[in-house]
Amino acid sequence: MVSDQPGQEDWQAAAAAGTARRRLSPVPGQSATLPAGLLQEVIDAAREDAPNETVGLLVAPAHAADGGVPTRYVRLANAAASPYRYLLDPDEQLRVMLEIDDANEVIWGVVHSHVATPAEPSVTDVGLAYYPDSLYLICSLAEPAPVVRAWTIQDGEVSEVPLGVG
Numbered sequence: 725m726v727s728d729q730p731g732q733e734d735w736q737a738a739a740a741a742g743t744a745r746r747r748l749s750p751v752p753g754q755s756a757t758l759p760a761g762l763l764q765e766v767i768d769a770a771r772e773d774a775p776n777e778t779v780g781l782l783v784a785p786a787h788a789a790d791g792g793v794p795t796r797y798v799r800l801a802n803a804a805a806s807p808y809r810y811l812l813d814p815d816e817q818l819r820v821m822l823e824i825d826d827a828n829e830v831i832w833g834v835v836h837s838h839v840a841t842p843a844e845p846s847v848t849d850v851g852l853a854y855y856p857d858s859l860y861l862i863c864s865l866a867e868p869a870p871v872v873r874a875w876t877i878q879d880g881e882v883s884e885v886p887l888g889v890g
Contacts, residue, residue, distance in 0.1 A: 755886040756788040756833075756859055756874055763889055765797040767870045770837035770863040776802055777837045778863070779810040783824055784832035787857045788874075788885070794832040798824075802836075809848055810836045833859040833874065840866050843873040845882050853877035859885055 762782060769778045780799040786792030798820055804811035824831065834855060838846075843864035845853075853860060856878045864871045874887040 754789070754876075754883075755888060757793050757888045757890045758782070758833075758861075758872075758874075759793065759795075760889050762794055762797050763872060765799075766835050766861065766863050766872060769797075769799050769835075770839075770865055770870060773802065773837065774839050774865055775807045776805050777807060777810045777839060778802060779812065779834075779836045781820065781824075781831050782833035782835060782859075782861070783827075783829045785829055786832075787830055788832055788859050789857065792830065792832055793890070795829075797835070807839050810852075831855055831858045833861045835861045835863065837863040837865060842866060843871045845875055845877060850877055850880060850882060861887070 766780070766782075769780060772778070778799070779802050780797055782794035783796050783798060784792040784794040800816055800820065801813055802810045803813040821831075834853075836849075841864065843862040845860060845862065849860065849862070856876075859874045860877050861872055861874050864873075872887065874885040876883050876885055
């Protein structure tokens with residue numbers, strides 16, 4: 725695939741090495757719904773944290789693949805304070821994960837932003853994908869209107885999941 729989009733060269737090199745695979749077309753039969761209010765919270769956080777990437781978690785009683793719909797957005801600090809990547813503070817991550825577990829909830833989605841590139845996972849994003857049952861949502865601020873897309877990332881394979889707003 726030839727593209728003028730930043731980051732595509734990384735994907736091409738990783739794909740050539742056999743270390744990353746991605747399917748840009750949606751996975752048949754798979755979709756997810758994000759409440760409009762939570763979508764707006766994600767977009768607002770991305771705009772507020774710009775020029776750095778934002779990061780947060782969408783929390784639900786069940787994963788999207790099990791019909792779960794997120795009920796809240798937990799905004800986290802980007803410890804990297806970078807426009808190119810995000811990093812969770814280990815103490816904050818542990819505190820939030822314990823709260824989610826204590827409430828019998830799951831991480832429905834891991835959210836971060838791309839301030840100048842499309843809403844597609846980078847090689848770095850794929851390497852940071854530690855929750856195979858969760859979706860990975862990227863809010864791109866590269867265009868005047870923000871774009872939010874959802875992905876599954878499992879064993880280095882990336883597939884888009886159609887994201888509806890409800």
